[in-house]
Amino acid sequence: MSSIQLRQLSFHYSDGISALDRIDLQLESGSRTALVGPNGAGKTSLLLAVAGLIKSTGDILINDVPMTIKRTEQLRREMSFVFQNPDEMLFMPTVLEDVCFGLDTLDLDETEAVERAHQALSLVSLEGYDQRSSHHLSYGERRKVCIATAMARQSAITLFDEPTRELDPFGRRTFIDLFHQMSGTLILATHDLELVLETCDRMILLDGGQIIQIGNSAKILGDKDLMKAHKLEVPHSLTWHPHSH
Amino acid sequence: MSSIQLRQLSFHYSDGISALDRIDLQLESGSRTALVGPNGAGKTSLLLAVAGLIKSTGDILINDVPMTIKRTEQLRREMSFVFQNPDEMLFMPTVLEDVCFGLDTLDLDETEAVERAHQALSLVSLEGYDQRSSHHLSYGERRKVCIATAMARQSAITLFDEPTRELDPFGRRTFIDLFHQMSGTLILATHDLELVLETCDRMILLDGGQIIQIGNSAKILGDKDLMKAHKLEVPHSLTWHPHSH
Amino acid sequence: MHIPDGFLNTPVTLATGGISAVALAYSLKRVNETIKPEQIPLMGLMASFVFMIQLFSFPIGVGTSIHLTGALLISILLGPMVGFLIMTVSLLALALLFQHGGLLSLGANILNMAGVGCFIGYGIYRLIPSQRSSLIIAGLLSGIASAVLCSFELALSGMLDLSSAFKTMLLIYGLTGLIEGVITLFILEFLRKVKPELVEGPG
Amino acid sequence: MKHAFIDRFASLESPIHGLTPSLKIRLTFLALVLLLFGIPILTIPHIWHGLLLYAGLILLAALISRVPFPFLLTRSALVLPFSVLIVVVNYFSGNFSFPQMIETVCKSLLSIFTLLLLSSTTPFHEILKQLSRWRAPKLFIIILSFMYRYFFLLAGEIEALERAVHMRHSSVSGWKRILVYTNMISMLLVRSYERAENVYQAMQMRGFTGDFR
Numbered sequence: 001m002s003s004i005q006l007r008q009l010s011f012h013y014s015d016g017i018s019a020l021d022r023i024d025l026q027l028e029s030g031s032r033t034a035l036v037g038p039n040g041a042g043k044t045s046l047l048l049a050v051a052g053l054i055k056s057t058g059d060i061l062i063n064d065v066p067m068t069i070k071r072t073e074q075l076r077r078e079m080s081f082v083f084q085n086p087d088e089m090l091f092m093p094t095v096l097e098d099v100c101f102g103l104d105t106l107d108l109d110e111t112e113a114v115e116r117a118h119q120a121l122s123l124v125s126l127e128g129y130d131q132r133s134s135h136h137l138s139y140g141e142r143r144k145v146c147i148a149t150a151m152a153r154q155s156a157i158t159l160f161d162e163p164t165r166e167l168d169p170f171g172r173r174t175f176i177d178l179f180h181q182m183s184g185t186l187i188l189a190t191h192d193l194e195l196v197l198e199t200c201d202r203m204i205l206l207d208g209g210q211i212i213q214i215g216n217s218a219k220i221l222g223d224k225d226l227m228k229a230h231k232l233e234v235p236h237s238l239t240w241h242p243h244s245h
Numbered sequence: 246m247s248s249i250q251l252r253q254l255s256f257h258y259s260d261g262i263s264a265l266d267r268i269d270l271q272l273e274s275g276s277r278t279a280l281v282g283p284n285g286a287g288k289t290s291l292l293l294a295v296a297g298l299i300k301s302t303g304d305i306l307i308n309d310v311p312m313t314i315k316r317t318e319q320l321r322r323e324m325s326f327v328f329q330n331p332d333e334m335l336f337m338p339t340v341l342e343d344v345c346f347g348l349d350t351l352d353l354d355e356t357e358a359v360e361r362a363h364q365a366l367s368l369v370s371l372e373g374y375d376q377r378s379s380h381h382l383s384y385g386e387r388r389k390v391c392i393a394t395a396m397a398r399q400s401a402i403t404l405f406d407e408p409t410r411e412l413d414p415f416g417r418r419t420f421i422d423l424f425h426q427m428s429g430t431l432i433l434a435t436h437d438l439e440l441v442l443e444t445c446d447r448m449i450l451l452d453g454g455q456i457i458q459i460g461n462s463a464k465i466l467g468d469k470d471l472m473k474a475h476k477l478e479v480p481h482s483l484t485w486h487p488h489s490h
Numbered sequence: 491m492h493i494p495d496g497f498l499n500t501p502v503t504l505a506t507g508g509i510s511a512v513a514l515a516y517s518l519k520r521v522n523e524t525i526k527p528e529q530i531p532l533m534g535l536m537a538s539f540v541f542m543i544q545l546f547s548f549p550i551g552v553g554t555s556i557h558l559t560g561a562l563l564i565s566i567l568l569g570p571m572v573g574f575l576i577m578t579v580s581l582l583a584l585a586l587l588f589q590h591g592g593l594l595s596l597g598a599n600i601l602n603m604a605g606v607g608c609f610i611g612y613g614i615y616r617l618i619p620s621q622r623s624s625l626i627i628a629g630l631l632s633g634i635a636s637a638v639l640c641s642f643e644l645a646l647s648g649m650l651d652l653s654s655a656f657k658t659m660l661l662i663y664g665l666t667g668l669i670e671g672v673i674t675l676f677i678l679e680f681l682r683k684v685k686p687e688l689v690e691g692p693g
Numbered sequence: 694m695k696h697a698f699i700d701r702f703a704s705l706e707s708p709i710h711g712l713t714p715s716l717k718i719r720l721t722f723l724a725l726v727l728l729l730f731g732i733p734i735l736t737i738p739h740i741w742h743g744l745l746l747y748a749g750l751i752l753l754a755a756l757i758s759r760v761p762f763p764f765l766l767t768r769s770a771l772v773l774p775f776s777v778l779i780v781v782v783n784y785f786s787g788n789f790s791f792p793q794m795i796e797t798v799c800k801s802l803l804s805i806f807t808l809l810l811l812s813s814t815t816p817f818h819e820i821l822k823q824l825s826r827w828r829a830p831k832l833f834i835i836i837l838s839f840m841y842r843y844f845f846l847l848a849g850e851i852e853a854l855e856r857a858v859h860m861r862h863s864s865v866s867g868w869k870r871i872l873v874y875t876n877m878i879s880m881l882l883v884r885s886y887e888r889a890e891n892v893y894q895a896m897q898m899r900g901f902t903g904d905f906r
Contacts, residue, residue: 015701039385039413053856073864081860088853091873091880093683102861133684135883140284149861166410168283168436170476191413194481231415236439236481298894318902326898332846333891336531338818338838347899378818380845394899494772495808496801497779500730518830525832527903531896532889534839539885541840542847543878549870579836586812586820587700589771589805594725649779649797654786658778673875680879688886 002063002078002156002185003029004050009058011045011209019045020056021209027185029063029156034196034217035189037206038231043189044084046206047159050187051081062157077106080150084161086134086142089149095121095137096130099149106153120152121145124178140171147178160188164195193221193235205230247308247323247401247430248274249295254303256290256454264290265301266454272430274308274401279441279462280434282451283476288434289329291451292404295432296326307402322351325395325403329410331387332379334394340366340382341375344394351398365397366390369423385416392423405433409440438466438480450475491557491662492584492599493640495592499647506643507597510578513605517574524571533568533576540564541580545588548673556666561607562628563674566615567688570608577604598643606635611667621678626671633667634660702760702813709758709810714819715826721811724751725804733796744799751807760813765806772805817841843888850881 004027011020019042027033035043049056052072060067062075083089092098096117103113121127124144129137134145143163150158160179164172172195179186179199188200196203196217203217207230213220220226222238249272256265264287272278280288294301297317305312307320328334337343341362348358366372369389379387388408395403405424409417417440424431424444433445441448441462448462452475458465465471467483498506525533540560547555560580565573578600584590591599611632618624640663641655649655681688703710709717728747736743755765776798783789818838825834854877858865865873893901 038415039383048856051860053859076860079860081857083853083857085853087850087884089857091854091877093680093876101858105862105864135684135880138284153861162411166407166436168476169438169472169478170283173478193414231413233414233418237484239482293894296898298897318900321898322900324898326895328891328895330891333888334895336534336839336842336892336896338821338841342818346896347901350900378816378842380842398899491775494775494801495725495729495804496772496797497775503730518832522830522832525903527901528890528893530832530835530903531839531892532886534836535843535885535889535892537836537840538843538847539882541844542851542881546851546878548874575833576836579833579840583837583840585808587817589768589808589812592725592801592804593722593808594729594804644779650782651786651788654782658782673871676872676875677879677882680876681883684879685883685886688883 003027003061004157004185004187005059005061005064006050007059007061009046009049009056009060011042011049011054011056018209020049022058023209023211025204025211025214027187029185030183031202032179032186032200033188034200034203035187035206036191036193036196036203036221036232037212041206041230042209043206044161045209047081047161047187047189050157051079051159052076053081078156080153080155080158082146082150082158082160082163084165086139086146089146090134090142093133094131095126095134095145098134098145099130099152101149103152116152116154117148120148123151123181124148124174140167143167143171144174147175151178151182155184157185158182158187160186160190162190163188164190164192193232194237196221197235197237207231248272248306249402249430249432250304250306250309251295252304252306254291254294254301254305256287256294256299256301263454265294267303268454268456270449270456270459272432274430275428276447277431277445278433279445279448280432280451281436281438281441281448281466281477282457284436286451286475287454288451289406290454292326292406292432292434295402296324296404297321298326323401325398325400327391327395327403327405327408329406331384331391334391335379335387338378339375340371340377340379340390343379343390344375344397346394348397361397361399362393365393368396368426369393369419384411385413385419388412388416389419389423392420396423396427400429402430403427403432405431405435407435408433409435409437438477439482441466442480442482452476491640491666492581492591493595493602493643494589495594497647497649498595498598498643502643502647503594503597505597506601507594510597510600510605513574514578514600517571517578520571521575529568529572533572536564536568537576537579540576541583544580544584544590548669556669558666558670558673559603559607561604562611562615562625562632562670563677565608565612566674566678570612573608573612574604577608598640602636602639602643606632606639610635622675625675625678626668629667629669629671629674630664631667633663633665633670636667637663700812700815700817702764703816705759705814707757707759707814709754709814712814714815714823717811717815718820718823721807724807728804728807729800740796744796744803748799748803751803751810755806755810758810758814760810765809765813768809769802769806772801776801843885847881847885850884851877854881 006023006025009020009023012018037043048054052067067075090098092101099117099120100113124147126144134142164175176198200217203220204214205212205220221235224234227234251268251270254265254268257263282288293299297312312320335343337346344362344365345358366374369392371389379390409420421443445462448465449459450457450465466480469479472479543558543560548558549555561577564576581599585593585596611628614631615624615628618627637659641652641659644650644655645652678689732743733740780794821834821838858873
């Protein structure tokens with residue numbers, strides 16, 4: 001497990017628009033944090049910056065080790081990233097090859113890698129899918145393959161970008177169960193505010209590339225004025241009365 | 246406005262798996278109906294079949310006129326379809342060209358078509374976007390352009406497939422407002438059960454290509470056992486107590 | 491490799507431009523006659539794909555990368571006439587949007603890449619029954635053909651003398667063609683595994 | 694791939710941006726013909742005067758257009774590898790003429806600069822519209838416009854795939870690297886096919902029957 005520390009982290013798009021604006025943040029080892037904010041708040045940019053996938057300014061420290069260009073590769077070995085769209089991660093002819101991809105960089109030999117992959121696939125209940133092509137799987141199944149690729153890495157840090165997008169309620173429930181089984185430091189960016197309440201006690205409210213608030217999820221999400229000010233809505237489970245028609 | 250009637254409608258994928266299994270359905274002119282079911286239930290197939298885009302067996306009657314291959318084109322002139330992925334609906338170089346595309350088949354001359362397009366764009370509050378290219382728009386804006394293309398057609402029937410997918414709470418709220426402004430017979434396929442409660446009093450529960458239940462949305466979605474049996478969950482707004490932590 | 495403006499003289503520019511224009515008109519006519527409605531968006535998306543492939547630096551190791559043309563692949567998937575049309579469209583867009591190749595030298599570039607790849611390369615591919623060797627031979631021979639054409643164009647323009655032009659172009663186009671053949675083979679193998687119906691398509 | 698904004702300066706505002714696309718395309722074509730074939734004939738033996746005058750005019754136009762100079766210069770440099778190749782081959786083959794080489798390189802630099810100015814002051818869809826006004830074949834235009842539209846998506850997809858590869862495997866090299874990239878491209882090809890099917894459905898829903906006006 002690893003801690004994450006960000007100091008004055010900023011990132012600008014090539015057209016000069018600021019996506020992240022002097023972010024200071026400290027996430028403890030083993031913590032689970034949700035990242036919430038309207039479209040364009042900077043959630044994805046923040047995750048990409050932590051993974052060293054975009055060139056940000058400021059400091060990123062993983063387990064108190066500063067991330068430099070030299071060290072990025074090594075630090076990434078301890079990280080997994082579940083990207084927004086499963087198609088971004090799946091490009092090999094078979095599911096097994098997708099899950100195994102990159103496991104060799106973790107100093108696993110091939111047999112170990114395959115074993116790990118099988119294990120991960122069975123955790124997401126996709127045993128027997130190893131020789132299928134991800135292309136022919138349903139959306140929910142592809143999502144699960146992506147989560148399996150992350151699980152197979154057994155990383156100290158796992159970053160999730162909208163992992164339940166387009167899933168039906170059952171697929172979403174499956175994800176929540178898997179999330180609770182995972183260990184390590186987890187960051188979860190999502191629009192699904194009910195999901196935040198079910199997975200992370202602590203959350204970060206992000207808007208315009210800045211941290212608006214950090215704290216208890218139920219408390220922040222229950223603040224009607226705050227939600228409205230940032231184009232969000234208080235989730236139904238935090239309001240006392242059912243929706244009436 | 247037009248009524249829709251389906252009789253013994255079936256559809257099989259090329260690999261023989263059944264996507265729709267003898268569907269009987271009657272939707273009245275001007276009705277708003279939600280289509281709900283787990284992934285793979287057949288929601289998209291049902292919409293595509295109603296639009297005559299896939300070769301189904303059985304009968305489809307639009308306003309009591311049977312849809313035959315010959316008549317498909319003519320019947321489609323009274324229909325609009327808002328597809329799942331906005332990028333697949335927006336294929337022209339500029340927003341205006343996208344909204345205008347096909348309006349000429351409705352016997353509008355160019356001036357009228359452009360006027361309608363401008364009107365529709367202002368309804369979705371995208372005035373001044375007409376000369377922009379859709380790849381420079383945000384996801385939410387692209388969604389709105391798609392809805393504008395449907396609105397500009399002023400169709401008797403509009404079919405929506407997951408229209409709020411990937412939208413943040415604010416974008417979703419904008420869609421709900423637009424939906425309430427639209428006229429005609431509307432069918433809305435979605436995983437977002439709260440959305441169903443806010444938009445459609447009547448819903449169809451679909452699973453395994455069959456209609457499980459048709460009726461009042463709040464009643465069906467509030468049935469815990471039924472929801473569980475079909476991989477769904479009772480939406481939070483229908484439960485009495487807030488989620489506790 | 492795209493020839494920029496400034497390296498070809500008037501007669502060569504006019505000749506290559508003329509031949510390409512005729513070939514384009516002919517392929518447009520043929521495609522217009524046979525096209526099915528559902529192929530129109532497909533051609534657009536494939537043009538996009540070919541465009542992307544041409545911009546994409548394919549790393550071949552030792553710090554160098556090459557750019558594929560995609561001509562062989564697209565001709566195998568959609569037939570040489572559609573392939574030529576798509577290649578021409580993407581070469582025009584490359585010149586206008588990325589300045590890869592000039593506008594007045596476009597005719598020469600169409601001949602060297604689209605013409606050779608879609609007609610000579612594809613023809614050789616069809617002649618040889620074994621797919622593996624046919625792709626590699628087709629790639630290599632169309633590379634050589636491009637080299638011949640390109641060196642004649644440059645030599646006739648008085649840029650280079652024919653023999654040194656040919657040696658240089660052979661090295662560049664021959665290698666690129668060979669690698670294009672190999673990569674096309676890999677792509678077809680992938681398609682056969684994941685979506686076999688594409689490989690059994692027209693052509 | 695860092696091509697996400699191909700005509701990113703085309704929507705600036707300047708007197709040059711304000712000219713009609715028709716005029717700009719004609720002017721560009723005329724300028725290129727003049728530069729490549731006219732100046733060498735017209736201004737013999739003082740070809741340098743012609744080239745200098747042309748350079749002055751095109752730089753002035755670039756200045757008025759407000760398209761950033763660093764962008765124009767770096768993109769114009771694209772032509773250099775080819776020029777260097779020609780110069781080097783000529784040098785070693787013995788028939789090296791210094792003035793001719795300089796002239797050629799200047800002409801190619803100026804012509805790429807000219808073309809670049811057109812594409813950075815005219816949105817691509819405006820060029821397309823103009824071409825169809827000039828009765829370019831409809832099929833040709835429709836393929837071009839689809840190509841333009843979906844290129845951005847493809848570029849984004851390949852960028853995302855590369856990112857995901859780096860996340861799991863920063864140091865793919867050699868043979869394996871070629872295989873990884875081939876797989877990525879093949880997967881994009883498969884997805885493009887399917888996207889084409891979906892796009893066709895969306896077109897059909899809006900009355901498309903195959904004849905494109």
